[in-house]
Amino acid sequence: MNIHIPTPLRAYTGGLETVSVAGTTVGSVFQQLTVQYPELKPHLFTPEGKLRSFVNVYLNDDDIRYLPNKEETPATDTDELTIIPSIAGGTNCRP
């Protein structure tokens, strides 16, 4: 299946915006991604192996954190995974 890489992480996929990775579940595809592109791993996961809090991963239009089967969700060749870091901020100086 295809995985779409956000701009900052393309330095670790040889500049590719879309990479093709084999796997039967979301979890296995994601694991294979870090095997094919090992430099991505510290940017996606904490040293404890958890997905970093600001990294969002979408299977088509669904956040994988909220899928009933989460990482065990089946993945097909026609599905797409998108990695999208969060965007937030603000002055936060007034009550």
Added chain:
Amino acid sequence: MLRIHYADYETLRAHGEETYPNECCGVLLGKNIAGEGNGAAAVNHVQQIVRAGNTRTDSAHNRYNIAPQELVKIQRQARALGLDIVGFYHSHPDHPAQWSKTDFAEAHWLSCSYIITSVEQGKAVLTNSFLLSGKTEEDKTFDDEPIQIDIAPNVAEAAAHNQKGQA
């Protein structure tokens, strides 16, 4: 350096005025162009801006957040146009056009530009850009980034024509 067309620059500033006293936010689509020559800085060349919704309705006057699902759609839109996400913009209502601790803590798009416009009493005042530099979350920094504003020939000609007419 950030390079942006005058019309887009004015549009994102107007967005901040429109949402005042709340923060506005949006995405910059374009291309990151490597600097020419040794040590030359790369350029984030903005070719389109996309308005986004601020999901922080609980504290929209001093916080912003773009829903990840909206970002996924915007990234899809960028891909269809052959463009990339090269940065973001938001406003600071009645607050300087400088990044805050919150802005820094919540910034994760390394090598992207973060534009901030101060909006005072509903009027856009200063617009600054900051490049999120570094290679990891642990060594990232916000660096002041020059902004080059392009004026299309037809706009320049129209301005010249108007000036001539007023002379």
